[in-house]
Amino acid sequence: MDQALAPDLSRMDVASPGLAIDGLGLRHGARVIFRDLSMSIDGGTFVVLLGASGVGKSSLLKIVAGLSRPSQGTVRATDGKPLAGRIAYMGQQDLLYPWLNVIENVMLGARLRGQRRDRDRASYLLGRVGLAERAQALPSELSGGMRQRAAIARTLYEDRPFVLMDEPFSALDTFTRAQVQDLAAELLVGKTALLITHDPLEACRLGHHLVLLSGAPATLSAPITVRGTTPRPADDPDLLHTQGHLMRLLTEAHES
Template sequence: MMRVQDPTAGAPPGLRLERLTLRYGARTIFENLDLQIDSGAFMVLLGTSGVGKTSLLKIVAGLSAPSAGRVQATDGRSLAHRIAYMGQQDLLYPWLDVIGNVMLGARLRGDKPDRARALHLLGRVGLAERAAALPAELSGGMRQRAAIARTLYEDRPIVLMDEPFSALDSFTRARVQDLAAELLQDRTVLLITHDPLEACRLGQHLVVLSGHPATIGPPIRVHGPTPRALDDPELLRTQGHLLRMLTELEPA
């Protein structure tokens, strides 16, 4: 069992993945995966396309069932209602305006929507003036920023994100990464990305999923506060190491 970062009292629960196996017919995607993300850790998962990263994240989120194994909170309590999940697609409801999409979870739970908080988050992702717009009126990058605001609005102790910044231009991506790093402090985060630079800017612990069936390599620790500056020496060193690893894993 790999471990990263000791839990601390009063912190959010961590995640424990135990002997996770996923098969589709005769094909085994991964088998007997063990991984622990302790309380408050920001872990980034990388790997080549098709290796099973999104499938693994959906299992952790409770959206898919593994063929074997289990996912638990490190505090022993149920994970229900303690995870916010953002998939690769923005999944905005086309008949709701932007602010309605951000507050959708509260409405579905029967909670009173916090419009002021939703507007604040939309302002932070640069969409305050588009709060009344419908998703069809937004660009792809704007839709993804709205989905990020919706995820942050949920205010859950565990946050799972699958390529959350992929549709953003470079400038906006850096700005929204900064926002996510700020607002996700003191949460337990598992983020998937194909971008080694993004991983090194945001992650405290980086892991690579590779192989057939896929296995998880040992965690890479990135030191220093996040988000890291683009010219930070530690970031550049770790990015180079990751690029070499991922290049070696790409099929010829």
């Protein structure tokens, strides 16, 4: 599709509302995963959450998405309206329906809600993630990286004010990963986004603020602000400085 004919995928002049996480706690039996987690995300900002495997990052994201219930605390939008129906969520698994082709999987949300499916929008996104020629393929015909790109396109298709993504680029090769990171940074302008990653470079390229979850029970660090406009070049001096600082913090958290 010609760029001039591309659908309006982000309304850059209208920032999404913010997100307030207040006193969240989660317990599995006698084990306390985290308690009293609080964080404010300003509207239209991209926050990246990092931490060791098993510390509770995915659990926190699912609570924010409304897919799990916390033991205590609340999550709310700062505009006072319900979060339900305003969140686009991408988990670690692509969860593509095996009997639907790629483009139908991208439009799945609209289909389940009984809404009109926008094939032009879906085609545009598939082109942007490099899957234009696989639009009619079934998920079984795709590689793991292709499936993940299809899931990313499906998440972006939803065009929700709140976007939650759990390691969305983990299965992609280095070059494709950078391309799709750039796409996410472009199309999520104005959205309130919370992304989980284990990759400090990815965090520094995309995030306005970086937050570490560490410890047992887990606690949230103070936000680390990254200067510059996203997506930042990998050789940007501010990015390299922040990446080094972040690596030191992650190492210290792992060793403590």
